[in-house]
Amino acid sequence: MPKLVGMLRLLETRTGQVVGVRPGPLRLYVFQPDDLRVCLTADMLRRVGLRLRRRVLTTAAHTADHGWLGIPPMEAGDPLPGAVGVGNLTSGASVGVAAWSSPQTAGTEPAALRLALLRRRYREEAHLGPEAVSAAAADLARWRDRVAAWATGPSRPIHAPYAEETLAALCDDLDVPRALEVLDGLMDDEDVAPGARLETVLQLDQILALELPAAIGTR
Structure with a gap:
């Protein structure tokens, strides 16, 4: 990385x-x-x-x-x-x-629209159909569920390699799609302790503002 x-x-x-x-x-x-x-x-x-x-x-x-x-x-x-x-x-x-x-975005969760837009590089056209927003909403639900599950266990230090890779992508002409791919990989990386994944995701969400901790406390 x-x-x-x-x-x-x-x-x-x-x-x-x-x-x-x-x-x-x-x-x-x-x-x-x-x-x-x-x-x-x-x-x-x-x-x-x-x-x-x-x-x-x-x-x-x-x-x-x-x-x-x-x-x-x-x-x-x-x-x-x-x-x-x-x-x-x-x-x-x-x-x-x-x-x-x-x-038409009436009834759409704002964070889902935000995620759907962030998946397109800012300097490339983004014509979002209903399926793009629906897919973003489904991914948000999946990610939030995992974050809520990790929050029930002990915390661990931020996983530096993932944190560095996401920030490197964001510094590279705002390559948010790449940062989101790294985030998705972290979600599924069983080699990283749940507590470390939690803290790393929470730090990244301070930039992405996707409300990923929204489900914490519901499990």
């Missing part, structure tokens, strides 16, 4: 090159606060930045609140010096988010 990657690297829309984000505070500017996928991408960048112990400052073209999808409110403000712009592919943003569509 790869070593921990401490630098966030992103595809620069203007140059087509993957470049490292400068050290220091991570400043984000959201071009389209009404676009859920743009805001989700900015939220993932914010969460990865915090995991890397960087101060994160976010401003947006106007205020918006997508708290139902696990995204903190967007506050209006001008781009801060050196800000990483996040927007759709035609916005001129440095991080270009591809188009997306989804079926």
